[in-house]
Amino acid sequence: MKNETKNKPVLDEDGDVVEEIKVCSRCSEIPMIWTFAFNGSEWWCPKCGKNEGMMGAGENIPITQELYNLGEALSKELKSTDGYLHAKGIQVCVATIWKGEKIDPADLPDKEKERLEKIVNEWEYNKSFKLKNGKLIIY
Ligand SMILES: [Zn+2]
Numbered sequence: 001m002k003n004e005t006k007n008k009p010v011l012d013e014d015g016d017v018v019e020e021i022k023v024c025s026r027c028s029e030i031p032m033i034w035t036f037a038f039n040g041s042e043w044w045c046p047k048c049g050k051n052e053g054m055m056g057a058g059e060n061i062p063i064t065q066e067l068y069n070l071g072e073a074l075s076k077e078l079k080s081t082d083g084y085l086h087a088k089g090i091q092v093c094v095a096t097i098w099k100g101e102k103i104d105p106a107d108l109p110d111k112e113k114e115r116l117e118k119i120v121n122e123w124e125y126n127k128s129f130k131l132k133n134g135k136l137i138i139y
Helices: 065-079 084-092 110-122
Strands: 020-024 028-031 033-038 041-044 059-062 096-098 101-103 129-132 135-138
Touching: 020 065, 028 065, 033 065, 033 084, 065 084, 065 129, 065 135, 084 110
Parallel strands: none
Antiparallel strands: 020 028, 020 059, 033 041, 096 101, 129 135
16 A cells, blocks of 8 residues: 655665554554564564564554654664563573574573573563654653
8 A cells, every 4th residue: 555645755774665564453553573582473562562473463554754763763672682572582592692602592601691581571561662862762
């Protein structure tokens, strides 16, 4: 479906026009995050935790620059080494890279396992998200 608005088109990082964005069918205006961080979850809602597979996940709605920016900021923040998706993904994966070597996450140093556990345990659902001057605010 073409988005015929007077607004400037929304461009992705490659400069391609983006017309739709996938949002959570429970939370509406919350962009879903593309992830393989959890077993069986390609799409994940950072607000309610809904996990969905590749096909038929969420709802595709006409994109706005605001929604695009929020989705990009959420994805970047939650996939960073201090982010929830990164930490949870390491905990459930078969192997991870530590100091250049492929190891079982169970063989990580205790200090790193505790750091990951703290990030995961401190994550709370049902938060709200907004961008203020380009910075993601979780409240
Ligand atoms: Zn949701």
